[in-house]
Amino acid sequence: MIPFNKPYMTGDELYYIKDAVSRGKISGNGYYTQKCHSFFKEKIGFRNCLLTSSCTDALEMAAILLNIQPEDEVIIPSYTFVSTANAFALRGAKIIFADSYENNPNIDANTLAKLITKKTKAIVVVHYGGVACDMDTIMAVANQNNIYVVEDAAQAIDSFYKDKSLGSIGHLAAFSFHETKNIISGEGGMLVINDEKFDKRAEIIWEKGTNRSAFFRGEVDKYSWVDIGSSFLPSDVTAAFLFAQLENLNKIQKRRIEIWNRYYENLKEFEGKFRLPFIPEYATVNGHLFYMICNSENERDSLMSYLNTNNVFAVFHYVSLHKSKFYLKENLLKKLSNCENFSDSLVRLPLFYELEIKDQLRIIELIKDFYVK
Ligand SMILES: *Cc1c(COP(=O)(O)O)cnc(C)c1O
DSSP states (O other): OBOSOOOOOOSOHHHHHHHHHHTTOOSSSSHHHHHHHHHIIIIIOOSOEEEESOHHHHHHHHHHHTTOOTTOEEEEESSSOHHHHHHHHTTTOEEEEEOBOSSSSSBOGGGSGGGOOTTEEEEEEEOGGGOOOOHHHHHHHHHHTTOEEEEEOTTOTTOEETTEETTSSSSEEEEEOOTTSSSOOSSOEEEEEOSGGGHHHHHHHHBTTBOHHHHHTTSSSSOOBOSOOOBOOOOHHHHHHHHHHHHTHHHHHHHHHHHHHHHHHHHGGGBTTBBOOOOOTTBOOOSSOEEEEOSSHHHHHHHHHHHHHTTBOOEEOOOOGGGSHHHHTTSOOOOOHHHHHHHHHEEEEOOOTTOOHHHHHHHHHHHHHHHHO
């Protein structure tokens, strides 16, 4: 069986974990947490960042930082993972779902203006598969209306909008290091802070609502409860694991992008029978995931079962959130046709570091067989 995903271990993880343990301090914000922060600031160029236990945590921190209150409206693509919306629902926000483009699962930036009301506090965008949203348009609409932008960059490490790193454009951004992502630490995430007015409070929210970090820097003489917050920091053991992965970022990305390109090049001749990912000219490919779009739900399901019968595990993606039971308890069903079309007809193919060329070529052959038979 060719699995859908297989977490890649670089081989250096245990070395750094052993070192973290021998340093005798394994709680949060330790030696390896600092090393990861430095990596992101120096190598990727993020202005400020904080490791978290998950991307979900980073999104929850963003919702607290933006002071989201009950009745505030937050615009979110319906085609996304639950956490994108849940982090804001936790603060009582009313979620306003936006549609995708017809040819790209990302939030359709041209629909935003008509979704904005006096109550709109933030727009959360998701760079699906690491492919950039139309950030110039999104930032312009947000700035005109005094609205914050949060980038859910869970899948977007080492990817770009024009010459800007994804995660460096909105006011805040959230990354994931879950084992299904390009760079992993089992569970893990990071908040990126691009607007300096959030720096101080972010650190407090991160440290259970205390000014503990300022205390350890000697800026205050005791630390105490100063705001709401939670325990959003990962253990330094997790950070040590992550550091091993980060040191191999270029190697991992190179391989994943090669695999992405091999799918694209080999399946291209069949465009017309099904659709391949559309990459806008302002976006790059980071090899996070490869998908194809079938002509119907039936076709998608039979392709998936054909692959399955032939020992290839392919999966669909995102049940539209605007059609979820939870959302419909308090909201009317509206139609977001592009999003629904992706939910019904998109299939993701295996893409992981150790996917062998011969296995990938077998997957490609099976897809060709399915469409010519
Ligand atoms: C993976 C993912 C998340 C959740 O990440 P965790 O680190 O598991 O909390 C959120 N949003 C998107 C778009 C994701 O792909």
